[in-house]
Amino acid sequence: MIRFAGVFLCFYCLPLYSLAEITLDGSLGSKGPLTGPAYQLDASQGLFAGNNLFHSFEQFNLNAQESLTFTGDAQTQNLINRVTGGFYSLIDGEINTSAMPDANFYLINPAGIFLGGHAQFDIGGGLHLSTADYLSFADGIRFPATATTPTSSLSFSAPQAFGFLTAKPAGIRLNGFALQLNNSQPFSLVGGNIQANFNPDTGANLIQVPAGSVTLFSAQGIGEVPIHTPQQHQITANGLLNLSDTSISTGGAGDNGGDIRLFSGALALNRSTLTSNAVLGQTGSIFIQALQSLDMQQGEISVKSRSSGQSGNIDIRSPHIEIHGGQIINSTQFRPGGKINIEAATLQINQGSFINSQAESATAGDIHLQAAQQMLLSGESTLLLNMSNNGDTGQIQVNAPQLHVQDGATLVTQSINGQAREIGLNASYLSLNSATLDSLTLGDGQAGNIALHAGTLASRASSIRSRATTSGDAGHIGIQAGSADFSASLVESQSHTGLAGGLNIQASQLHSQSSQFSSNSFAGQSGTLNIYGGDINVQNSRLYSSGMTASDTVQVQANTVLNANNSLFSSNSVEFSGLVQLQAPVLNLQNTAVTSLSQSGSASGVNLLASQEINLNRATIALDSKTTANSRAAVTVRSPVLTFERGASLDVSGGSLNLDVDSLNLNNAYISVRNRPGLHTDIVLEHLYLGPGGQIGQSSKGGLLAINATAIELQGGSIINTGPQADLQIQAQDSVLLRDNAQINGQGTAFLLRSPKIQVNDSNIAGISGSQSDWQILTGQLMLQNGGHIGLKNEHGTQGGNLDIQASDWIHITGRNALGRPASLDNQAVGAGAAGVLSIKTPELRLQGGNIEADSTGAGAGGKIHIQTQQLELSAGSVINSNSLAQGAGGAIVIEASEAVRLSGLAGFSSIQANTRHAPGGSIDIQTPVLQMQSDSALLAESVGTGDAGSIQLQVQELALQKSARISVSTAGSGSGGDLQIAASEQVTLQSSEGGLLQPAIRNDTHASGQGGTLSLSTKQLNMSGGDISILNFGSGNAGQVNITAEQLEMAAGASINASSAASATGAGGNVNVSVSGKLSIHGQRPNQPQPSAIGASTFGEGRGGATCD
Template sequence: MVSIFTTKTQAQQSNIVPDNTLGAESSQVIANFQKLPIEVITGGATRQINLFHSFQEFNISEGRAAYFFSPSGDIQNILARVTGTNPSGIFGRLGTFGNSSPNLFLINPNGIVFGQNASLDVQGSFVGTTANGVQFGNQGIFSATNPQAAPLLTINPSVLLFNQIQANGGIINQSQAPAGKNPIGEDVAGLRVADNKSLLLVGGNINIDRGSIRAYGGNIELAGLAAPGNVELNIAGDNLGLVIPENVERADVSLSNGAEINVRSAGGGNIKIQARNVNLAGQSILRAGIEKGLGTPDSQGGDITINATGQTKLIDSSFIANVVQERAFGKAGDINIKSTSFALSNGAFLNASLFGQGNGGNIVINARDNISLDGTVSSLSGGIINNVAPTAKGNAGNIQITTGTLKATNGAFISSDTLGKGNGGNIQVTTGSLLVTNGAKISSNTDGVGNGGNITINARDNVTFSGFDSRTKIVSEASSFAFTNAIGNGGEIRITAANLLLKDGGQLATDTSKQGNGGNIFLDIGNTITLDGITDYGLPSLVTTTAKNGNGGNIQIATGSVFLTNGGTISSAHLEGKGNSGSISINARDSVIIDGVLEDVTTIIGKRDIHSSLSSSLSGGEGKGGDIEITTGSLAVTNGGNISGNTEGQGNGGNITINARDTVTFDGGENRLLTKITTFASSNSTGNAGNIQINSKELFVKNNALLSAFSSGLGNGGDIEITTGSLAVTNGGNIIVNTLAQGNGGNITINARDAVTFDGGENGLFTSVNTAALTNSTGKGGDIAITTGSLSVTNGASINGGTDGRGNGGNITINARDTITLDGGQNSSPVLVVTNAGSRSTGNGGNIRINAKELFVKNSAFFGAFSSGSGNAGDIEITTDSLFLSNGGQVSTSNLGQGKAGDINIDSGSTTLNNKSFIAAITSSGDGGNINLTANDRLILRGGSGISTTAGTAQSGGDGGNININSRFIVAIPKENSDITGTGGNVEIYSQGIFGIESRPKLTEKSDITASSEQGVAGVININVPDTSSIQNSFTELSPVIDTNSLIANSCISRGTKRQENSFTITGSGALPTNRPGVAVSTYTTGEVRGVGTTSRSWKKGDPIIEPQGMYRLDNGQLLLSRECSD
């Protein structure tokens, strides 16, 4: 008041015209009070705590003031109504003075305009309203549209009555007039009430244009109505508040051109806007919270609340802030927004951060239809912030968003980070669908002393993260990071939705960089998860957890199907320090597809290939690599996609487990791109490579696809275990377990109920199952074990267990319920089932054990146990009902180095070697391996095939291996040159009959049994067989066909008188047998044959038929059918 009364400026008198509705208690206007540009208003109707004034016109001119006088200390409320038809223009100062500090009500249903120089000087609260009247409980109404004498209204106003809405019944505030200093001593401007008081504007549309409204520590409420209704007025001490019925149509509230509403102080201070549409534009501001340097630890900031039945929109760097400022103490209040739709754009933002000491407030947004966050602006992006600043101490508040659709784009953000000492807040989004594009992000990070907050997204339909911000190179993401300076854990990310799409670099990421643990990622997606494509600079669409000096977070996925395409990646990694990599668990009801590689892509680290992948890695430090577990209907890894679990540190690599109800496919496609599932322990690692376990109905590995568990460090290679109905490895597919250093190679175990197929295809591509201890390794090569119904290895495919280091090679064990087929195909591509100790190895080659109902080895295929180093070759053991080798098929062991060739042990029902097929044991300088063959039914050798042992060369010694054959029958064709050869070794044969092959001193062009040696002492041949010369004759080349009558004697056969039953028989060559056959050459000796008289005639019809009684041999060797003569 002092400043007003000393003002020298003279301006046109204000247009304040009392009406006569109060009769003798009408208002009185004292113009130019004390010769100053002030109108003092006295009189009015006093009713205990209330003083009523009524005017036909009420305006305050620019440069002038109007003050209501309070005649009594009992007056709490001064109510001034305008009963005329014109709005009130307040272009100067409006205030109160006198004997109390009352609240001031200005009531004009036609509207109120506060000009640029308008100001308030009231000691209580101020209410400016375009209501028709004010109700006082049950006592009555003070009406501006139906004015009457003031009844006995002795209580506080309770309701603002809007009976009819005038077309011009809005409120405009353009005030920029000086308003003293704020609580921290800064000059401020605009409409201001005393600190801790309330300022309410209630009318139709409310527009704050360049103007400001201030109530430090108090309440500011703006409410707009567009239809009749009753607005409840609550008065509690200095605080006045409004309640608008939900069913009343509302008007709009807007702030523009730098408008500001500010209640920030040492505590308290609420802002509430209730309207249809709420718009903040042109850098307009709502401010609440605790001001710099103010507050105590117990201080509580007030709330900012917007309740809009239509749209709430902030643009042009406008913002709403409810914060605890630097050096301030206390808890910030919340920001609560309820609206049909909500939009931020062009750098606009909400902020409930903590800069001082205390706790940040919460941000709660409920927009029934949609929320749009658009960060497009030249210098900065906008969004929703709830952070703990670097200098702050305390926890950030939470962010809670509920809407039909949430879209964040162009660098917009939802952020709840902690950079100081305190925990980051949680972010919860509940929506129908979420779209985050062009570098927008949702983050809850920590770079201070505290944990990052959690991010929870619940979407009825779709969640999408897509693209990146070309200005900042930031990808669209949801992230929870514990940065380099953090001492705390990263928060979790949890998404529940119908579908999840990460496209063109969209990411979900948690990370810990120092002492804390990374947060987990949980995805519960009803239908599909798709990760597709990369950014322009090579960052893939990604779900990832990363750790340094702490444990990485786990990734847990439950969905219908997962698609990783065009570089899409799911990964967990531990980079350095102590801690474990996170695990990855995928439970996909229908399918998992990992497809594609983008080749030669330009990235921020140079050109590289980007594979669609699922990976877990331990890059350094101490800890364990994370496990990968997939449970699904079917899994397809194709066209360069890969699944990997690696370790380069001191811990073990993670395991990979796949459980598929139907099919698992690894397929390099038409271009035969490397497509793989691998576990790897690098040369820097001391841990073991992880294991791979696959359970499925069918498993396909083809077109340069690879299953691998490899170790090049101190640890062991991982195991590969496959359980399936059928397995097909074709066209360059490979299953490999190797070790390159000190550890042992892992094992490969295949259990296939129906069939296993290894096929190199038409071009005979290298297709294999392979375990090996490679050059310089000291560990043992892994074993291969296959159990199946049938096994087929064809067209250049191989099963290989080898060593080229100090350790032994792995063993191969195959059990087939039905058939095993090794077939080189029409091109006779080498098909191998081999164990091999290489030329640089010092270990022994592995053994091969085969058990099958039928075994076919054909077209240059072979079983082999080889060594070319200093160790021994492995043994081969075959158990089968039927063994059939044809067209160059082989079963062989060999040692071309210093060791011994392995033994070959065959236990079969029948064994057939046809067309240059061989069973062989060969050694260069060591002892030859033995061949032990049991064929319960028969052994057949055809077409230049053979069984052989060979030992020694001209420069090296060595004993040939022995050949032991036990077969009911041994059959060969003499002229086909099929041989049984023990070069320097013994040959022992047990058989009921040997046909078409004979023992000879050396090999001939016929089928031979030999034991000769060009380098040493010949072996011994021992054949244990009864006389079968009669049957042998059937294998002698037949003379031209003769008349069968010549084979039948026309007389009886008479025994010879001389018995010659004793004989001495020598068989074989090279040595005398240790025992002789104990069976006579024939049943009977034969003597003379009595001639038939010349009177004998041919048999004719009617003669008796005398049947032969047996076969008889004449002294010339001829066999005849006849009967014995009776004495």
């Protein structure tokens, strides 16, 4: 609280009953005391100068129950009185100048003036009381109160100013003083210290001036105070002015309100009111200047226009101002309101103070608060209110280097059908603590803007709002700060059916904790959120634009780092949602959602832009667009490094995904795209890493997921997948690595995997194919190991898709995983649809415990396997098959190897199979210069059921079967055996193991009711060191026949060419046709070979034996 330094003059402490009465000093007429208590003073006892009547008193005192009546000419304009005796004047009685109805009354007493509770002034003109040393006139003449004046020096002009010749003039005291003037003339008190106190007997001080002005001037120093323009004074208004329990008012019914002007050094207003009213006319203004301080305790300062008049201004200026529970009001009805202007070095407004500028059907005046050093607005009921019902409000503008709004203080601009204007705060340091800034409209008007400018802004548990509660539009909120810290705060532009305004926040350092920044319209369109900063740190906060018909853009941009934890960035709407864009060199989102959502319409998208890195930890990025109204809906991410981890997700529904990053890392996170038909998802990056639980997915009919990277790595169960009829393109300039149960799944019509190196380790690349599916893998080196798998599966009723694999260097398929699943390539049919083509083209194809399959396990046919290579090697239990395992026909296997095909069964049975059960078997067609089959290897096109066995066709230069190698087109059921055709331009060799325990075989057997097929072999040289070429009949079906054409035939070590019918067989044995154009050598028994070599046709049962022909 402001404390006054200084004291009032000691006469205030004297008793009031012992003062002498009224005595003339004789300088301007008669001398001596007047007779009371009803004093009479005739004009003849003074002097006239024109229309000025001068009186000079030695003492001038009126006690209660006393009166003084002045007589004079009705033409008198100014009744001028001075007191020269050196004693202050007590006025506690009545002064009457009705004989001079228009005369202004002047009293100057340099010793002081005391106005009591019974004082009355019945005067027709203005009333001016002063402790000045002289009265100055317009002609330059002075009328002094400190010395007698010759009569020749009296002025005919009107008084102009009060003059002071001492540094500390005497004071003026009001003690329960009540003044009610009945004219439009001014009232002024001009002196040293001025004090007004409550009188227990007569009550509070009351000054009522209908239409004139009221001036209280507390001077200190030497100079003059103009009577009618005191603001142009040439003296320091540095005295003490203390108004307690005092009411000063101007105006009334039918009158204009006059000005109220207070000038002092220290000013105290205690439970006092200053009011300029006008019922039909215009109010005056209130001007307060306190050069030291102003302390207002309760009370009211107001200008009030109650009709068609315009209200004046309220202007308060002091270095130090404190307003405790006081009210400052400027109100108008139908004309523009005046301003409220408060200027100080330090300003404190608290304890439920109320500053209000309001209008009924007009524009309310502005409220300006200015502090050169510091301002405090505090208290739960402290309110700055600017309002208009049917017009526009004025502004609230608050400026201070240090500005504190706290403890429930509120700043409001409020309109109903007009426009609420701006709330503006400017400070070097701005603190909002449990504060409210609110600009609102309650009707169809527009809420005002809110503008904050600060070097440092700290907001705690505060709200900054622009609101339209019905059909009006909300305003914009702009915040500019060097650093801004929001905690548990609300910054919001909100409308009901109208437009919500935007938010624009700029700060070098921005921190938000448990706060909300929003533009929200319940039934209309929301505005934009633009937040710019150096470092931005958002914790447990929400930043969003939300509107029923449309939401607008949310943009947050940081120059260095944007950190968000447990927060929301969103644009959401029922119909159209706007773009959400986060941009920073480093973007860290933890437990944070970034969304653009539309419930039934279209969404714009989400942009994440970083020049260094983006880290998403349990974060959610989501786009949900329900219609095609915005075909450009997309999530776009650009960053050198993008990391998803610990449940982070990117979910796109109804839009496209564009990833332009150098390195993408997913750990226990997923990317999911559910596009509208035909939309593409583009991911462009340097390095893609999907760690445990990482997922990238797209589901869109006719859409495309395109990934382009330098290196791609998936591990630990991570997944890239597309939905039905969604295409997938994956391209890596260096390598693609899948390991530890990683997956790439596609269900679209097209799939492309392109990279110089592709490694699939205990992982899966799989697709659900349809009739239009076209899968292509282009690489230099393809490694499938430890159960690694690439394959298509046709689960539909249509023709399956094709899988085309091209490796410019080699393809290696090797090893099983922990569950025993072999590494494999396949294109299979599961249901009624047939499998498609599996094409493999590479210089080197090596299978070591691996599989290549095109099986049919349903009613659909097996697929075709087409291999083009230089060298094909199968070992350790490797399998190439196109089997029919149910009702579907077996597929075809075509192998074109420009150098060699080698099968080895070491550590497992290696085979190429086209077998069948209940449907026609497939075919095996091998074209290669060299076909080598070692122990435990086989070429099989057999039938084990009702289906006919397939066929095998070999076109080679050299065919070699060693130990237990086998080629068979046998039938074990009711189906017919297949045909086996071997064309070897150079030689065919069958080589048994040492001792003959393991015999190679070329077979076409019949085991049940099926008919045997044909075995044809043509070669230049057939060498059999052991081994078996035969067609055997073990059942009721008829055996087939063997046709061998050779230039040379050599048989040894128990070699056999045979067509036999077993003892249990009832069917006919087959025929053996051997044609040798050159040398034929058949060796008999040897010491280590107990069985002789032979060519024969025999029967051991009921069936007819076959025949042999040379």
